Amino acid sequence: MTTHELAQPNRPHTTATEPTQRGLMLLLLVANSSMLAVYMGVGAVLLPTHIASIDPANKVVILGVVGGVSSVFATAFNPIAGALSDRTGRRNPWILGGALASLAGLAFLGNVHTALLVGIGWCLVQATMNVYQAAVTAVVPDRIPRARRGTASALVGLGLPIGGSLGVLLGSQMERDLRTGYLLFGAIVAGAALLMTVFCRDLPRRAPAPAAPRGVQVAAFLSALSHRDFRWAFIGRALMVLGYFSVIGYQLYILDDHIALPDGMRPATAMAILTPVSMLAMAVSTVVGGVLSDRWNRRKVFVGVSAALAGLVMAVPVISPTWTGMLVFSALNGLAFGCFMAVDTAVVTLVLPSAEDAARDMGVLNIANAGPQIVAPFVASAVVTALGGYTPLFLVGGALSLIGALAILPIRGVR
Template identity: 65%
Template sequence: MDRSEADAVGQLSVPEAAPARGLLPLLFAGNAAMYALYIGVGSVLLPLQIEHIDAALKVANLGLVGGIAAIFATVFNPVAGALSDRSGRRNPWILGGGLAAVAAMAVLGSVNTVLLVAIGWCLGQAVMNIYQAALTSVVPDRIPLARRGVASAAVGLGMPVGSTIGVLIASVFSHHYRTGYLVLGALVAAAAVLFTSRAREQRMPAREPTPLRAQVATFLNVLREHDFRWAFIGRALLVLGYFAVTGYQLYILQDHISLPSGLEPSKAVAVLTPISAVAMAVSTVAGGVLSDRLDRRKLFVAVSAALAAVAQLIPLLTSTWPGMLAFAAVNGLAFGCFMAVDTALVTMVLPKAADAARDMGVLNIANAGPQIVGPFVASAVVSFGGYPPLFVVGGLLSVLGAVAVLPIRAVR
């Protein structure tokens, strides 16, 4: 697919006067709430809950729970995207997933065995990926191609801001994690109500139901598209490297880093997250805007992925608190720019605008899939070699992620 064809595909489903400006703050709020829950739970509340249940096996148990729950994320994201395509609507799925998050977090906070925690977090991943699949599809549905970089920046800003909010909430409730779960679930529900009440949508033509076997075949066929496949691989590798390390950040601070006297690991996470968030916000905005102006995506994606590899070297070379502060800043710069520009790049290599939600759901497997593999890989690496080899693995994966975007043809 050449550049002109890609532009045509990207514009098919977007009205000429798409209400991009009014939509951007709502996209930001919706994504910020989503990341607040994902990061607040995954970085603080879930590790604390698992450690409370069985401190001796916390590393292995966190890997097991995270990996199993991510399988549900992988399954539900493209399925939910296909369902919203079929219904011709996004808002009902955003609202339903957001409201269901409250119930899922209530279940997760009330259990006290590793098995039940795994089931509860699977439920949470399922409903959150229904919400995420529909919300992610709003950009290719309603944003003109020329404003995709700015829109992606608005979406990308949700991660640093949401991460900070989520970790701060989780840190406040670190000794009362049941309440922390409920607060994060309520935040997503409020964002879903706000988005669906303010962002009116035009109903798209509904589709006839497709047999499950045909849906699976279609999900696999879309990966045969050259550019889409390489965008998928690049994101999967970098996300794998990122989450293999950050998913164990609390335990790294507990067991590997020399913290200042009196600084608890959960409070240290609350210090590192805003530093990373500010760096991420700066690079998200700069990357999104500059990539639009220069009409270059691959360069920004490759450089930010390479910078992520450099970030992983810092805690490998110095297991100190200043080293972790530097790691948070550099990693934030790298990941913010990558996610903002890569999201714009991905919307430009979608095979068909009519299947935007389904295809973005397939692409989101590159987010969820590494979170299946990541906990198992990280758990095995830490169990056999400690934390230093984990940083080496994360850096190598980031380098491979930078290399993977180079073969993409339709986008510069």
């Protein structure tokens, strides 16, 4: 078979027990929204609040260590779970199992009171949520035709503005009742997993491939990076995510220590306002970018321009460290990141080396999502403490996104 033929997944087929493509996309939207609600609501609000309540003097350093170490677990578990999902030919057991395990991890996190145990709990949640994420991510290349990947990726990409907004709004309401907040987010992702597994049956199970020596398995696991287009898509995604999370991961502390908020406004309240602004802009650009990239059959220009814009808007809070400046920054950053993630996801599904190993290769790509999050907390913490504030952090994040914009240029297999 040619590489082009391998990149073509089996065309989706529906039976009386399977959802239509429209129904499938709705289920994927719910599944991704719940996942992003956990990542944003817990990771951006409850976790920083929890750490600040334990050790306010060292909150920046502790958050950096907890975020960095937990992202190692995310990076490892996502591709491993993807490869195991490919091997078993099943997605639903991994979706449901990952969600229920995350519920248990969040329940544990809500009952600990030391920085060490908070770190352990968040590592457990990151690991189990990435089992869930790996299986959910693989459904698009499994079932969606190539011609509709941009639209599907756009709809799935709405999970970030919808789930992110919901997560931050709920998190800001639960900042004084952390135990209930953690349980609420666990219930949300478990409910979404139940919907997905009940209404979206697994495709007919493939016979598992014969077991290969461990060295061969490792080489096969990383083989996608030997493909030129996939490698450049990986690099661009990694740089963009690193630039984004270097800043967004510290937004609660930025609002507390750097931005001049209106009198009487708490940082968590400010986040509850800024996040819907960013996410609404993200939702618009996600849909518009995904649909137009399908209609015009052009992907690279959307990805490159949105990454460049994400880099440039990091200068806004540097020039204007005010509430108005943060509102402008949030709107423009949402526009840029939403378009990038929607169309870049379509690019990746179009340059996958093999349809048979879609979950494994998407898991490798998800290293570009989780891996930079290992580095981001350490980088952000070092920049803030060594260079004396958050202005250098915005500049570093902007530079990383601008470099990421250049990585799309060498990709040849997508216009």
